[in-house]
């Protein structure tokens with residue numbers, strides 16, 4: 326039996342383990358933590374093919390600069406004389422074009438639609454309950470400017486074959502009865518689903534362990550050996566792990582891990598925050614993105630999760646309560662009944678989205694090492710794309726014909 330060693334036990338590493346195991350591999354997953362928290366736990370839980378516009382898109386640079394002067398803004402790049410950040414920023418700016426958006430849309434749509442189908446298949450095959458619901462996701466807006474932008478997006482989504490519907494404020498209220506909404510209108514992306522990520526991760530970990538995948542907790546990868554264009558071993562927690570194939574799925578830590586093998590992987594952490602309200606004033610059934618405020622709201626098993634912000638800066642443990650306040654203040658502007666106190670910092674979760682400079686993930690085999698795969702850089706769509714990523718990585722390692730064209734996700738595209 327061939328053996329795969331996966332670095333990183335986030336949702337990307339774990340679904341790669343799932344599909345490799347399913348196709349007959351012996352699998353070890355190495356993680357520096359204890360697999361009870363990483364970016365894959367406190368996220369908004371959206372499985373959202375509607376996110377077919379990559380983060381690097383027209384207007385992002387100007388918007389980002391304007392937001393840099395607002396300490397409650399949803400997007401922030403901390404200026405620093407860090408060569409990696411400067412190089413990442415220049416590449417990001419170069420990719421903020423309509424051409425890039427148009428070139429990426431079809432591939433992103435294919436991967437995300439495939440992923441959504443695979444989540445449903447996984448739920449059926451594994452019997453794990455992770456609150457998968459197909460109620461769609463609202464994008465709520467308050468201004469004409471955003472309404473106009475959303476109208477264009479609905480037309481594009483429809484052209485891509487995604488189910489999206491432009492709704493008036495009245496039509497929106499009728500779909501979420503009993504909740505007051507101060508909005509101009511909405512789009513309902515019926516193509517989207519949502520889950521409770523914490524339940525998914527817990528269930529997936531149990532399922533993998535029961536099926537014989539070895540999850541090695543608190544084993545930080547500190548060295549990678551290679552010879553003649555092949556990875557020959559990995560040192561983690563002072564032990565040596567060897568296999569036939571290796572997968573780098575270390576989320577925002579991936580550039581540091583890649584460096585151990587002499588590889589340069591352009592990627593920056595995009596920190597985001599979330600918190601839960603367990604006894605909400607009103608029961609919500611359909612998730613909602615507050616368009617102008619860039620806040621995500623998700624009902625999860627009777628509770629509600631509120632999340633948002635993207636701070637591009639180096640990995641750190643600080644909780645920027647200003648940005649959390651930005652989320653708390655934005656919510657009642659759309660849902661007047663949801664006036665909430667600022668949560669205690671200890672109840673605020675944060676995670677680091679792995680953000681590539683063109684906003685597209687890296688999925689595939691490295692050109693430099695024949696037996697190394699890379700699966701990271703999913704930014705805001707890592708949960709959405711996890712099942713497809715795992716399946717595509719298993720196909721790559723097995724030498725099978727890929728289910729879809731993965732050209733835009735090439736791992737060497739910035740070399």
Ligand SMILES: Cc1cc2nc3c(=O)[nH]c(=O)nc-3n(C[C@H](O)[C@H](O)[C@H](O)COP(=O)(O)OP(=O)(O)OC[C@H]3O[C@@H](n4cnc5c(N)ncnc54)[C@H](O)[C@@H]3O)c2cc1C
Nearest residue numbers: 333335337357365368369370371546576597706707708709
């Ligand atoms: C507020 C917020 C909301 C979001 N909402 C959504 C959403 O609704 N839908 C969506 O699709 N995505 C969403 N995302 C993005 C999504 O959460 C991420 O893209 C995804 O979790 C990334 O998964 P990952 O496996 O790549 O990384 P991670 O989950 O961060 O896992 C990486 C793992 O690698 C391990 N590791 C790192 N270095 C080493 C080392 N040296 N040795 C061993 N192990 C190591 C880490 O311990 C970690 O466990 C959101 C993110 C945030 C912050």
